[in-house]
Amino acid sequence: xxxxxxxxxxxxxxxxxxxxxxxxxxxxxxxxxxxxxxxxxxxxxxxxxxxxxxxxxxxxxxxxxxxxxxxxxxxxxxxxxxxxxxxxxxxxxxxxxxxxxxxxxxxxxxxxxxxxxxxxxxx
Numbered sequence: 136x137x138x139x140x141x142x143x144x145x146x147x148x149x150x151x152x153x154x155x156x157x158x159x160x161x162x163x164x165x166x167x168x169x170x171x172x173x174x175x176x177x178x179x180x181x182x183x184x185x186x187x188x189x190x191x192x193x194x195x196x197x198x199x200x201x202x203x204x205x206x207x208x209x210x211x212x213x214x215x216x217x218x219x220x221x222x223x224x225x226x227x228x229x230x231x232x233x234x235x236x237x238x239x240x241x242x243x244x245x246x247x248x249x250x251x252x253x254x255x256x257x258x
Contacts, residue, residue: 140255141205143248147218148198150245155191155198165238167229180228190224193217201252212256219249 154163155173162171168179177187197218204211225242 137255140211140252143252144201144204144211147215147245147248147252148201150241151194151198151218154241155195159191165241167234167238168232179232181231182228190221194221197221208256212253215249215252215256219246219253222246222249 158173160172166172167176170176170179173191174184174187177184177190197214200210200214201218204214222242222245226239226246229239229242
């Protein structure tokens with residue numbers, strides 16, 4: 136289990152960095168509603184524009200902590216907790232606007248991976 140945790144840390148981190156840095160202004164099949172960018176997606180959820188950047192900073196910061204956590208383990212639990220909470224929020228937003236189940240799958244996987252990371256380190 137101890138070797139699976141760093142692998143999940145990398146998977147979660149790279150997934151978040153991909154979405155928030157490389158695909159921020161690109162359309163994907165998983166964007167809420169019919170949004171073509173991250174700011175449009177947050178607008179579809181009824182959230183203020185500035186909140187996009189707060190969530191983005193938390194997710195990118197959390198991703199960097201998960202990567203750094205391979206060497207500095209004390210960073211991993213808080214990062215997994217914050218990212219997990221944000222994924223619960225993402226799932227709630229998809230439900231709020233009635234998105235099809237498919238659009239929630241990435242957030243559900245990230246939440247599951249964060250739970251496994253958290254559980255694996257506290258036991």
